[in-house]
Amino acid sequence: MASLGINIDHIATVRQARHTVEPDPVPLALLAELGGADGITIHLREDRRHIQDRDLTLLRQTVRTRLNLEMAATPEMVEIALREQPDMVTLVPERREEVTTEGGLDVMRQCKNLSSMIETLQSNNIPVSLFVDPEQGQLDACHRCGAQWVELHTGCYAMADWKNQSTALAQLTEATDRARSMGLRVNAGHGLTYQNVEPIAAIDGMEELNIGHTIIARALAVGLQSAVREMKHLIQNPRRNSLFGSLNS
Ligand code: PXP
Numbered sequence: 001m002a003s004l005g006i007n008i009d010h011i012a013t014v015r016q017a018r019h020t021v022e023p024d025p026v027p028l029a030l031l032a033e034l035g036g037a038d039g040i041t042i043h044l045r046e047d048r049r050h051i052q053d054r055d056l057t058l059l060r061q062t063v064r065t066r067l068n069l070e071m072a073a074t075p076e077m078v079e080i081a082l083r084e085q086p087d088m089v090t091l092v093p094e095r096r097e098e099v100t101t102e103g104g105l106d107v108m109r110q111c112k113n114l115s116s117m118i119e120t121l122q123s124n125n126i127p128v129s130l131f132v133d134p135e136q137g138q139l140d141a142c143h144r145c146g147a148q149w150v151e152l153h154t155g156c157y158a159m160a161d162w163k164n165q166s167t168a169l170a171q172l173t174e175a176t177d178r179a180r181s182m183g184l185r186v187n188a189g190h191g192l193t194y195q196n197v198e199p200i201a202a203i204d205g206m207e208e209l210n211i212g213h214t215i216i217a218r219a220l221a222v223g224l225q226s227a228v229r230e231m232k233h234l235i236q237n238p239r240r241n242s243l244f245g246s247l248n249s
Helices: 009-016 025-034 053-062 075-084 107-122 136-145 155-159 165-181 197-201 213-222 224-236 244-248
Strands: 003-007 039-043 067-071 088-091 128-132 149-153 185-189 206-211
Touching: 003 185, 003 224, 009 025, 009 039, 009 213, 025 039, 025 053, 025 224, 039 053, 053 067, 053 075, 067 075, 075 107, 088 107, 088 149, 107 128, 107 136, 128 136, 136 165, 149 165, 155 165, 165 185, 165 197, 197 206, 197 224, 206 213, 213 224
Parallel strands: 003 039, 003 206, 039 067, 067 088, 088 128, 128 149, 149 185, 185 206
Antiparallel strands: none
16 A cells, blocks of 8 residues: 655745745654655755755654655755654756746766765665666666666646556556566656556555655645545545546547
8 A cells, every 4th residue: 555745845836936934844744644645755955946055954853754865966965864863855847937847857968967966865875766667678777777766757647638647657667666666666756646646656565655746735724734634535545447538438
C-alpha cells in the first residue's frame, strides 16, 4: 500500500505573497501529520520563493514522520542537507522562470556530477531519490548513479486527456517494474489529484506518493487535517479502473 507524503510548499507560497508570518508551514505540517500524512515534503528553492531556510530548520526539529527535502543538485544545497539531515533528499531540476518543477532530471546527461553528490549524501545516511520521467534510459542512469530511490514524474499522466491516460498509466507501471527489478525503490508525484490518484496508488511496488497542490487547495474548504485524511483514504483503498477512459473503452 502506498504511503502519502504531503508537499507543503504552497502554504509557504501564500505566506510569501505578503512576506509576513502566516500561514506558517511549521505548525500546519503537524496538522497534516495528524490527518495521516506519512511524511512531509518541502522544496527549498535556490530563489527561496516559498520555503525558507528557517522552515527547514524548524521542520527538522518538529516533524515526527519523515522529512523529505526536495532540492537542486548544487553544492549549496548539499551543504544545507548535510547540516539539517532530512530523512531523504529528492534531487529535482530547477529553473527560475518555471511556475513549478516542469520535467524530470536528465540523469543520463548529468550522471557524473550527480554520482558524487549522491555518494556524499548517502554516505552521510541521507538516502537520495531522483525525480525522473518514467523512461527506461533515465531509470538505468539512476541505477548507475547509485541512487537508492526514484520519484517518477506523474505530470504526463495528470495532463493526459481520457484517450491517452491509460497509455501514460502503463508507462508508469512499466517504469515502476523496471526500477524495482534493478533494486531501486519507487515514489511518484506531480499533478496528482483526488480525481486521478487511485490508479497510481494501485501500482504494485509504489511506495509513496508526494502530493501538494490539490490537498492545499482542498484544505481551504475542509481544513488541512480533513483534506489529508480524504486523500489518504483514496490511496489506501484505490480502485484500479477509475480512469476516465476506462468508462468509455
Ligand atoms: N514531487 C515533486 C518532485 C515536485 O516537485 C512536486 C511539486 O512541488 C510534487 C511532487 C507535488 O506536486 P503537486 O503540487 O502537483 O501535487
